[in-house]
Amino acid sequence: MLLSLPVLAPEVPAVIEFSPAGERHLRLVLAMSRMGMILDEDLASLRRTRMSANAIRVLIEKGWQRAVSGDYEYKLLSAYARLILPSEDDAQEFISEDGTPLVGVAINAGQPEWMTIGPVFKAIEELHPGLGRKALKVLESPLCHFGMPHTPGGAFELCQQLYWQGEEDETTALEEWGDEADDADIPRRAVMFDGIPEWAYLTHLEGQHPIADEEFHALAVQYAAHPAGKLLSALSRLLTIEAESDLFAPAHDGYGWSNEPPIVCGWDTEQDFDAIFDDNYRYYCESGEEPPWVGCVKFACTEEGIANALPSIRHTGSVLSALDTALNEIRNFQP
Amino acid sequence: MKRSDFEAMVEGVLLDMTTDMVERPIKKEHAKKRGIGGLIYGEAERTVANAVSRLAAANPRINKPLVAPVPELVPPCF
Numbered sequence: 001m002l003l004s005l006p007v008l009a010p011e012v013p014a015v016i017e018f019s020p021a022g023e024r025h026l027r028l029v030l031a032m033s034r035m036g037m038i039l040d041e042d043l044a045s046l047r048r049t050r051m052s053a054n055a056i057r058v059l060i061e062k063g064w065q066r067a068v069s070g071d072y073e074y075k076l077l078s079a080y081a082r083l084i085l086p087s088e089d090d091a092q093e094f095i096s097e098d099g100t101p102l103v104g105v106a107i108n109a110g111q112p113e114w115m116t117i118g119p120v121f122k123a124i125e126e127l128h129p130g131l132g133r134k135a136l137k138v139l140e141s142p143l144c145h146f147g148m149p150h151t152p153g154g155a156f157e158l159c160q161q162l163y164w165q166g167e168e169d170e171t172t173a174l175e176e177w178g179d180e181a182d183d184a185d186i187p188r189r190a191v192m193f194d195g196i197p198e199w200a201y202l203t204h205l206e207g208q209h210p211i212a213d214e215e216f217h218a219l220a221v222q223y224a225a226h227p228a229g230k231l232l233s234a235l236s237r238l239l240t241i242e243a244e245s246d247l248f249a250p251a252h253d254g255y256g257w258s259n260e261p262p263i264v265c266g267w268d269t270e271q272d273f274d275a276i277f278d279d280n281y282r283y284y285c286e287s288g289e290e291p292p293w294v295g296c297v298k299f300a301c302t303e304e305g306i307a308n309a310l311p312s313i314r315h316t317g318s319v320l321s322a323l324d325t326a327l328n329e330i331r332n333f334q335p
Numbered sequence: 336m337k338r339s340d341f342e343a344m345v346e347g348v349l350l351d352m353t354t355d356m357v358e359r360p361i362k363k364e365h366a367k368k369r370g371i372g373g374l375i376y377g378e379a380e381r382t383v384a385n386a387v388s389r390l391a392a393a394n395p396r397i398n399k400p401l402v403a404p405v406p407e408l409v410p411p412c413f
Contacts, residue, residue, distance in 0.1 A: 023352055026348060026349050026352075030349070033338060033342055034342065038338075040338060043336050043337070043341050044336070046336040046341065047336065048336050
Protein backbone atom coordinates (compact mmCIF):
# COMPACT_ATOMS: atom_id res chain seq x y z
CA MET A 1 0.00 0.00 0.00
CA LEU A 2 1.31 3.38 -0.85
CA LEU A 3 1.23 6.00 1.77
CA SER A 4 0.69 9.55 0.80
CA LEU A 5 3.38 11.70 2.24
CA PRO A 6 2.50 14.96 3.89
CA VAL A 7 3.52 18.05 2.01
CA LEU A 8 5.89 20.08 4.07
CA ALA A 9 5.80 23.80 4.04
CA PRO A 10 9.10 24.95 2.52
CA GLU A 11 10.41 26.52 5.68
CA VAL A 12 9.16 24.04 8.26
CA PRO A 13 10.76 22.28 9.96
CA ALA A 14 14.16 23.91 10.08
CA VAL A 15 17.02 21.46 10.22
CA ILE A 16 20.21 23.05 11.35
CA GLU A 17 23.25 20.86 11.51
CA PHE A 18 25.42 23.04 13.65
CA SER A 19 26.75 20.40 15.92
CA PRO A 20 30.03 19.65 14.09
CA ALA A 21 30.74 23.38 13.98
CA GLY A 22 32.14 24.54 17.25
CA GLU A 23 31.01 27.53 19.18
CA ARG A 24 34.00 29.47 17.89
CA HIS A 25 32.85 28.92 14.28
CA LEU A 26 29.41 30.27 15.06
CA ARG A 27 30.64 33.28 17.00
CA LEU A 28 33.19 34.06 14.29
CA VAL A 29 30.73 33.81 11.41
CA LEU A 30 28.23 35.98 13.30
CA ALA A 31 30.83 38.66 14.00
CA MET A 32 32.04 38.52 10.39
CA SER A 33 28.48 38.93 9.12
CA ARG A 34 27.87 41.93 11.36
CA MET A 35 31.12 43.51 10.14
CA GLY A 36 30.20 43.03 6.50
CA MET A 37 33.00 40.52 5.89
CA ILE A 38 30.34 38.16 4.56
CA LEU A 39 28.48 39.48 1.54
CA ASP A 40 24.76 39.19 0.83
CA GLU A 41 25.59 37.07 -2.21
CA ASP A 42 27.42 34.58 0.03
CA LEU A 43 24.23 34.15 2.03
CA ALA A 44 21.87 34.15 -0.94
CA SER A 45 22.32 30.49 -1.77
CA LEU A 46 21.77 29.30 1.79
CA ARG A 47 18.48 27.67 2.69
CA ARG A 48 16.61 28.67 5.77
CA THR A 49 15.69 25.09 6.35
CA ARG A 50 19.12 23.57 6.38
CA MET A 51 22.48 24.85 7.47
CA SER A 52 25.49 22.61 7.64
CA ALA A 53 28.76 23.04 9.46
CA ASN A 54 30.45 22.99 6.08
CA ALA A 55 28.37 25.95 4.92
CA ILE A 56 29.55 27.88 7.97
CA ARG A 57 33.16 27.02 7.21
CA VAL A 58 32.76 28.12 3.58
CA LEU A 59 31.33 31.46 4.70
CA ILE A 60 34.24 32.00 7.08
CA GLU A 61 36.76 31.01 4.43
CA LYS A 62 35.27 33.27 1.76
CA GLY A 63 35.13 36.21 4.16
CA TRP A 64 38.76 35.86 5.23
CA GLN A 65 39.97 35.27 1.69
CA ARG A 66 38.33 38.50 0.64
CA ALA A 67 39.68 40.43 3.61
CA VAL A 68 43.33 39.43 3.59
CA SER A 69 44.20 37.15 0.68
CA GLY A 70 45.56 40.04 -1.39
CA ASP A 71 48.44 40.35 1.05
CA TYR A 72 49.13 36.63 1.16
CA GLU A 73 49.56 35.77 -2.51
CA TYR A 74 53.22 35.57 -3.47
CA LYS A 75 55.16 34.78 -6.61
CA LEU A 76 58.26 33.35 -4.97
CA LEU A 77 57.64 32.92 -1.26
CA SER A 78 55.79 29.85 -0.16
CA ALA A 79 54.91 31.51 3.14
CA TYR A 80 51.24 31.25 4.01
CA ALA A 81 48.65 32.23 6.60
CA ARG A 82 46.05 29.87 8.01
CA LEU A 83 43.04 30.52 10.15
CA ILE A 84 43.08 28.30 13.22
CA LEU A 85 39.69 27.50 14.74
CA PRO A 86 40.37 25.11 17.59
CA SER A 87 37.51 22.67 17.95
CA GLU A 88 38.65 21.29 21.28
CA ASP A 89 37.51 23.26 24.28
CA ASP A 90 40.79 22.53 25.96
CA ALA A 91 42.92 24.09 23.25
CA GLN A 92 44.95 25.98 25.80
CA GLU A 93 46.87 27.88 23.17
CA PHE A 94 43.66 29.61 22.18
CA ILE A 95 42.12 30.65 25.46
CA SER A 96 42.87 34.10 26.81
CA GLU A 97 43.87 34.76 30.40
CA ASP A 98 40.27 35.64 31.28
CA GLY A 99 39.00 32.42 29.70
CA THR A 100 37.74 33.89 26.41
CA PRO A 101 37.97 31.40 23.53
CA LEU A 102 40.23 32.69 20.78
CA VAL A 103 40.95 31.92 17.16
CA GLY A 104 44.15 32.77 15.33
CA VAL A 105 45.77 33.56 12.02
CA ALA A 106 49.13 31.83 11.97
CA ILE A 107 52.01 32.51 9.57
CA ASN A 108 54.46 29.86 8.42
CA ALA A 109 57.26 29.93 5.89
CA GLY A 110 56.48 26.84 3.84
CA GLN A 111 59.31 25.52 1.65
CA PRO A 112 62.47 27.63 1.35
CA GLU A 113 63.61 28.96 -1.99
CA TRP A 114 67.34 28.80 -2.83
CA MET A 115 68.77 31.94 -4.42
CA THR A 116 72.08 33.44 -5.53
CA ILE A 117 72.29 37.02 -4.33
CA GLY A 118 75.93 38.00 -4.85
CA PRO A 119 75.81 39.54 -8.35
CA VAL A 120 73.05 42.06 -7.68
CA PHE A 121 74.34 43.21 -4.29
CA LYS A 122 77.90 43.53 -5.62
CA ALA A 123 76.53 45.67 -8.46
CA ILE A 124 74.76 47.91 -5.94
CA GLU A 125 77.85 48.22 -3.76
CA GLU A 126 79.95 49.15 -6.80
CA LEU A 127 77.35 51.74 -7.73
CA HIS A 128 77.56 53.45 -4.36
CA PRO A 129 79.88 52.26 -1.55
CA GLY A 130 77.86 51.18 1.48
CA LEU A 131 74.61 50.88 -0.49
CA GLY A 132 74.97 47.15 -1.14
CA ARG A 133 75.58 46.55 2.54
CA LYS A 134 72.55 48.64 3.51
CA ALA A 135 70.38 46.87 0.91
CA LEU A 136 71.35 43.51 2.42
CA LYS A 137 70.42 44.73 5.89
CA VAL A 138 67.01 45.82 4.62
CA LEU A 139 66.49 42.38 3.11
CA GLU A 140 67.59 40.61 6.29
CA SER A 141 65.28 42.53 8.61
CA PRO A 142 61.97 40.78 7.71
CA LEU A 143 63.79 37.46 7.40
CA CYS A 144 64.59 37.67 11.12
CA HIS A 145 60.94 36.84 11.86
CA PHE A 146 61.64 33.36 10.50
CA GLY A 147 64.75 32.72 12.59
CA MET A 148 68.36 33.42 11.70
CA PRO A 149 68.36 34.85 8.15
CA HIS A 150 69.92 32.37 5.76
CA THR A 151 72.08 35.06 4.17
CA PRO A 152 75.86 35.64 4.24
CA GLY A 153 75.47 37.66 7.46
CA GLY A 154 73.31 34.96 9.04
CA ALA A 155 75.77 32.27 7.92
CA PHE A 156 78.60 34.18 9.57
CA GLU A 157 76.70 34.49 12.86
CA LEU A 158 75.90 30.80 12.75
CA CYS A 159 79.61 30.03 12.26
CA GLN A 160 80.37 32.10 15.34
CA GLN A 161 77.75 30.21 17.37
CA LEU A 162 78.34 26.72 16.01
CA TYR A 163 82.10 26.55 15.46
CA TRP A 164 84.04 29.57 16.72
CA GLN A 165 82.94 30.02 20.34
CA GLY A 166 81.38 33.38 19.51
CA GLU A 167 84.58 34.78 17.97
CA GLU A 168 85.03 36.20 14.48
CA ASP A 169 87.10 33.30 13.25
CA GLU A 170 88.40 29.87 14.25
CA THR A 171 91.54 31.06 16.11
CA THR A 172 90.24 30.70 19.66
CA ALA A 173 88.53 27.40 18.96
CA LEU A 174 91.73 25.99 17.46
CA GLU A 175 93.84 27.01 20.46
CA GLU A 176 92.15 24.28 22.46
CA TRP A 177 93.52 21.73 20.03
CA GLY A 178 97.13 22.76 20.69
CA ASP A 179 99.55 20.88 18.44
CA GLU A 180 96.70 19.01 16.78
CA ALA A 181 95.00 22.18 15.53
CA ASP A 182 95.82 21.35 11.94
CA ASP A 183 93.71 18.21 12.20
CA ALA A 184 90.77 19.90 13.97
CA ASP A 185 87.48 19.59 12.15
CA ILE A 186 86.61 23.24 12.58
CA PRO A 187 85.49 25.22 9.52
CA ARG A 188 87.90 27.98 8.60
CA ARG A 189 86.59 31.47 7.88
CA ALA A 190 89.01 31.88 4.95
CA VAL A 191 87.48 28.81 3.34
CA MET A 192 83.83 29.35 4.22
CA PHE A 193 83.80 32.98 3.12
CA ASP A 194 86.36 32.80 0.34
CA GLY A 195 85.65 35.45 -2.28
CA ILE A 196 82.81 37.03 -0.35
CA PRO A 197 83.31 40.70 0.57
CA GLU A 198 83.32 41.45 4.30
CA TRP A 199 80.58 44.08 3.96
CA ALA A 200 78.26 41.27 2.90
CA TYR A 201 78.48 39.42 6.21
CA LEU A 202 80.14 41.52 8.94
CA THR A 203 77.88 43.60 11.16
CA HIS A 204 80.53 46.16 12.02
CA LEU A 205 83.01 47.44 9.46
CA GLU A 206 85.69 49.79 10.62
CA GLY A 207 85.93 53.02 8.72
CA GLN A 208 82.64 52.67 6.87
CA HIS A 209 79.75 54.95 7.66
CA PRO A 210 76.46 53.01 7.56
CA ILE A 211 73.77 54.46 5.34
CA ALA A 212 70.72 55.72 7.24
CA ASP A 213 67.16 54.86 6.21
CA GLU A 214 66.36 58.29 4.79
CA GLU A 215 69.52 58.27 2.70
CA PHE A 216 68.66 54.80 1.44
CA HIS A 217 65.24 55.95 0.24
CA ALA A 218 66.84 58.90 -1.54
CA LEU A 219 69.49 56.71 -3.19
CA ALA A 220 66.81 54.25 -4.32
CA VAL A 221 65.17 57.11 -6.19
CA GLN A 222 68.50 58.38 -7.50
CA TYR A 223 69.47 54.99 -8.97
CA ALA A 224 66.03 53.97 -10.19
CA ALA A 225 67.27 53.64 -13.77
CA HIS A 226 70.16 51.34 -12.85
CA PRO A 227 69.75 47.62 -13.63
CA ALA A 228 69.43 47.09 -9.85
CA GLY A 229 67.06 50.08 -9.57
CA LYS A 230 63.92 47.94 -9.34
CA LEU A 231 65.41 45.99 -6.47
CA LEU A 232 66.39 49.19 -4.68
CA SER A 233 62.85 50.52 -5.12
CA ALA A 234 61.39 47.26 -3.82
CA LEU A 235 63.71 47.30 -0.82
CA SER A 236 62.87 50.96 -0.17
CA ARG A 237 59.19 50.02 -0.09
CA LEU A 238 59.93 47.04 2.16
CA LEU A 239 61.80 49.32 4.56
CA THR A 240 58.89 51.77 4.60
CA ILE A 241 56.26 49.10 5.28
CA GLU A 242 58.35 47.49 8.01
CA ALA A 243 58.83 50.85 9.70
CA GLU A 244 55.10 51.66 9.58
CA SER A 245 54.32 49.52 12.60
CA ASP A 246 55.58 46.80 14.88
CA LEU A 247 52.43 44.76 14.39
CA PHE A 248 54.07 41.79 12.66
CA ALA A 249 52.39 38.62 13.96
CA PRO A 250 54.01 37.83 17.33
CA ALA A 251 56.15 34.74 17.72
CA HIS A 252 55.25 31.82 19.94
CA ASP A 253 55.81 32.41 23.63
CA GLY A 254 56.54 28.92 24.80
CA TYR A 255 59.30 27.96 22.38
CA GLY A 256 62.58 29.39 21.22
CA TRP A 257 63.23 31.20 17.98
CA SER A 258 61.69 29.57 14.95
CA ASN A 259 63.87 28.14 12.21
CA GLU A 260 61.81 28.36 9.03
CA PRO A 261 63.84 30.24 6.44
CA PRO A 262 61.66 31.31 3.51
CA ILE A 263 64.81 31.76 1.41
CA VAL A 264 68.29 30.28 1.54
CA CYS A 265 70.89 32.59 0.00
CA GLY A 266 74.22 31.76 -1.54
CA TRP A 267 76.63 34.41 -2.82
CA ASP A 268 78.02 33.11 -6.09
CA THR A 269 76.07 29.86 -6.12
CA GLU A 270 72.91 28.81 -4.33
CA GLN A 271 74.72 26.25 -2.13
CA ASP A 272 77.59 28.41 -0.82
CA PHE A 273 76.54 28.16 2.84
CA ASP A 274 74.56 24.93 2.80
CA ALA A 275 77.08 23.12 5.04
CA ILE A 276 76.61 25.79 7.74
CA PHE A 277 72.85 25.85 7.39
CA ASP A 278 72.72 22.04 7.54
CA ASP A 279 74.79 21.99 10.73
CA ASN A 280 72.51 24.63 12.22
CA TYR A 281 69.44 22.63 11.26
CA ARG A 282 70.81 19.49 12.91
CA TYR A 283 71.69 21.47 16.03
CA TYR A 284 68.25 23.07 16.05
CA CYS A 285 66.51 19.72 15.70
CA GLU A 286 68.35 18.41 18.74
CA SER A 287 66.93 21.20 20.88
CA GLY A 288 63.47 19.62 20.88
CA GLU A 289 60.09 20.84 19.78
CA GLU A 290 59.71 23.52 17.18
CA PRO A 291 57.30 26.43 17.54
CA PRO A 292 54.12 25.66 15.60
CA TRP A 293 54.26 28.93 13.67
CA VAL A 294 56.52 31.84 12.85
CA GLY A 295 53.90 34.26 14.11
CA CYS A 296 50.27 34.11 15.18
CA VAL A 297 47.64 36.81 15.66
CA LYS A 298 45.11 35.57 18.19
CA PHE A 299 41.77 37.23 18.72
CA ALA A 300 38.33 36.78 20.24
CA CYS A 301 35.47 35.82 17.89
CA THR A 302 33.84 39.21 18.19
CA GLU A 303 33.63 42.29 16.02
CA GLU A 304 36.07 44.06 18.32
CA GLY A 305 38.43 41.09 18.32
CA ILE A 306 38.49 40.92 14.52
CA ALA A 307 38.84 44.69 14.18
CA ASN A 308 41.81 44.68 16.53
CA ALA A 309 43.47 41.74 14.78
CA LEU A 310 43.05 42.85 11.17
CA PRO A 311 45.76 45.56 11.22
CA SER A 312 48.31 43.05 12.48
CA ILE A 313 47.25 40.39 9.97
CA ARG A 314 47.35 42.92 7.12
CA HIS A 315 50.68 44.39 8.20
CA THR A 316 52.25 40.94 8.35
CA GLY A 317 50.92 40.15 4.89
CA SER A 318 52.14 43.50 3.53
CA VAL A 319 55.66 42.95 4.84
CA LEU A 320 55.77 39.49 3.30
CA SER A 321 54.33 40.80 0.06
CA ALA A 322 56.99 43.53 -0.13
CA LEU A 323 59.65 40.93 0.69
CA ASP A 324 58.34 38.72 -2.09
CA THR A 325 58.56 41.59 -4.58
CA ALA A 326 62.16 42.30 -3.56
CA LEU A 327 63.11 38.64 -3.87
CA ASN A 328 61.64 38.56 -7.38
CA GLU A 329 63.76 41.52 -8.34
CA ILE A 330 66.86 39.73 -7.07
CA ARG A 331 65.97 36.72 -9.16
CA ASN A 332 65.19 38.81 -12.24
CA PHE A 333 68.38 40.88 -12.03
CA GLN A 334 70.29 41.12 -15.30
CA PRO A 335 73.63 42.98 -15.04
CA MET B 336 18.74 33.83 2.88
CA LYS B 337 18.58 37.34 4.23
CA ARG B 338 21.41 38.49 6.45
CA SER B 339 19.02 39.23 9.30
CA ASP B 340 17.59 35.69 9.10
CA PHE B 341 21.07 34.19 9.01
CA GLU B 342 22.26 36.16 12.01
CA ALA B 343 19.08 35.36 13.93
CA MET B 344 19.58 31.68 13.19
CA VAL B 345 23.17 31.67 14.42
CA GLU B 346 22.25 33.74 17.46
CA GLY B 347 19.51 31.24 18.24
CA VAL B 348 21.88 28.31 18.11
CA LEU B 349 24.41 30.12 20.28
CA LEU B 350 21.66 31.00 22.75
CA ASP B 351 20.57 27.35 22.85
CA MET B 352 24.16 26.35 23.52
CA THR B 353 24.43 28.82 26.40
CA THR B 354 21.02 27.89 27.84
CA ASP B 355 21.87 24.24 27.61
CA MET B 356 25.08 24.84 29.50
CA VAL B 357 23.33 26.86 32.22
CA GLU B 358 20.26 24.67 32.64
CA ARG B 359 21.89 21.31 32.23
CA PRO B 360 21.47 19.39 35.53
CA ILE B 361 24.69 19.09 37.38
CA LYS B 362 25.87 15.53 37.44
CA LYS B 363 27.10 14.44 40.81
CA GLU B 364 29.74 11.83 40.60
CA HIS B 365 29.00 9.00 42.98
CA ALA B 366 31.96 8.37 45.16
CA LYS B 367 33.04 4.82 44.72
CA LYS B 368 33.80 3.10 47.97
CA ARG B 369 36.94 1.21 47.54
CA GLY B 370 38.63 -1.05 50.00
CA ILE B 371 42.18 -2.04 50.57
CA GLY B 372 44.22 -2.06 47.38
CA GLY B 373 41.38 -0.52 45.47
CA LEU B 374 39.13 -3.58 45.67
CA ILE B 375 35.43 -2.97 45.29
CA TYR B 376 33.47 -4.91 47.89
CA GLY B 377 30.27 -6.72 47.13
CA GLU B 378 27.55 -7.92 49.49
CA ALA B 379 29.40 -11.11 50.47
CA GLU B 380 32.54 -9.26 51.41
CA ARG B 381 30.49 -6.78 53.42
CA THR B 382 28.92 -9.65 55.39
CA VAL B 383 32.32 -11.01 56.21
CA ALA B 384 33.62 -7.62 57.20
CA ASN B 385 30.62 -6.94 59.45
CA ALA B 386 31.07 -10.30 61.17
CA VAL B 387 34.75 -9.62 61.76
CA SER B 388 33.93 -6.20 63.08
CA ARG B 389 31.33 -7.61 65.51
CA LEU B 390 33.65 -10.32 66.77
CA ALA B 391 36.49 -7.88 67.25
CA ALA B 392 34.24 -5.43 69.07
CA ALA B 393 32.99 -8.18 71.40
CA ASN B 394 36.47 -8.90 72.68
CA PRO B 395 39.00 -6.13 72.08
CA ARG B 396 41.78 -8.22 73.61
CA ILE B 397 41.34 -11.03 71.14
CA ASN B 398 44.71 -11.88 69.69
CA LYS B 399 44.25 -14.91 67.51
CA PRO B 400 42.93 -15.16 63.95
CA LEU B 401 39.18 -14.97 63.77
CA VAL B 402 37.13 -17.72 62.21
CA ALA B 403 35.62 -16.37 59.08
CA PRO B 404 31.82 -16.85 59.01
CA VAL B 405 31.94 -17.85 55.34
CA PRO B 406 35.07 -20.00 54.87
CA GLU B 407 35.29 -19.59 51.10
CA LEU B 408 35.34 -15.82 51.41
CA VAL B 409 38.41 -14.69 53.22
CA PRO B 410 38.40 -10.99 53.90
CA PRO B 411 41.21 -9.21 52.11
CA CYS B 412 42.78 -8.05 55.34
CA PHE B 413 43.55 -11.64 56.31
